[in-house]
Amino acid sequence: MVKTVIIETQGGPEVLTVTDRPVGEPGPGEIRIRHHAVGLNFIDCYQRSGLYKMALPHALGMEAAGVVEAVGEGVTHLKPGDRAAYACQPPGAYTEARVMPAAQVCPLPDGISFEEGAAMMLKGMTVQYLFHRTVPLKAGDTVLFHAAAGGVGLIACQWAKSEGITLIATAGSDAKCQMALEHGATHAINYTTEDFATRVRELTNGRGVDVVMDSIGASTFEGSLDCLRPVGMMISFGNASGPVPPFDLGKLAAKGSLQITRPTLFVHIARHEDCQAMARQLFGKVLAGDVKIQIDQRFPLDQVQDAHRALEARKTTGSTILTV
Structure with missing residues (x-):
């Protein structure tokens, strides 16, 4: 059983509930990952509020970093014990551990911390597609x-x-x-x-x-x-x-x-090859020192309501993470 944040109805931060849920074994094309840190993003608020409709009840969260515990059949780019990070569908990152599709989960270089990984994937790959895939900026x-x-x-x-x-x-x-x-x-x-x-x-x-x-x-x-x-x-x-x-x-x-x-990030990362290439460019920027990931707010997982209130009130700067 793992702590997981779910919503049973869409609404304000008060609908976010921490509950215990089972985590099973990965099937074909899946992994099980144990999170060390989870990212917070505006899309989480849109899904919670009802601006983006979703089937309920549902776990929330699109971004996290941790260690791969198990891999299912057909997964070749990750193995148990690997450090990894992701920003992808389906929602469900607000949890201690989860089973999820492997294709958009990326190996995390040793030079990047779990907290940085959780804070940078959705935001950093968003910048990558804005600068390099939407318009050919120079x-x-x-x-x-x-x-x-x-x-x-x-x-x-x-x-x-x-x-x-x-x-x-x-x-x-x-x-x-x-x-x-x-x-x-x-x-x-x-x-x-x-x-x-x-x-x-x-x-x-x-x-x-x-x-x-x-x-x-x-x-x-x-x-x-x-x-x-x-x-x-x-x-x-x-x-x-x-x-x-x-x-x-x-x-x-x-x-x-x-x-x-x-545009939306999830179209740009839909193909495994594109997602991994985008992540590698992002990791390269961070490892070279061109981009530093600024984490200004940290909330324990069970204070997720406070995290959402701070984000929506524009009281945050830089990135915000949930600690697990």
Whole structure:
């Protein structure tokens, strides 16, 4: 029996319940992994709240790191005793141990701790697909990145700096803006005291940015479009302030033949080979020192409700993990 966080109904943090559940043996294509640390992400809140519908009851959590205890038939890239980390479907990472599909579980290099592994997989591979699989960014390009002091944002700031990309960060306080600058952002805008669209135009001499990467959603969407150069790309990859409401596609033409996409990590990592290659690039960035994983909050598994409240109130910076 292992401690596992489940929801029986969707709602606020109070629906998160810690219970004891059995963990069995892995079948073909599966592993059993004993977690050392678990990552916390906004997608967990979306699944808990009902923004993303799911069959109930269900365990939550998309990201963790630990040690492989057993492997099922056909699993060749992992063996018992291996250190491993993952960010993948199905939810169920908020637990001490689990049986799960092996294809998107990645061998974790010795130079990366379990806590770093749990804090970096979903966020780091998100940055990888934003920078390398959604738009072919190159040195000299300019990106506007919202929520730049969060877990994804701080990785993005460092990733951009390592590749010669100008990153304009937004955040909700002067302290968070300073944090983004310290992690490699070229400029930072406090969106609570400045109009970020106006400031972006000033910083780019009226041209606009090549790409906007927006995980906030409803409250920043219109302003984000106003930050783009003609034929620029809007990447809407999250809903922290709520989902983007329906809008008139004609606005894209009027604002400069803009492009827009709504990607998700889980499409990009669906193929085993792609997932492992993305993880290797992320691990390489961390091992080279180009990206440092900042963990600013740690909560015991049985305090998961408090962790969700802190994340949704935007009281967190960097990454947040659950300890098991």
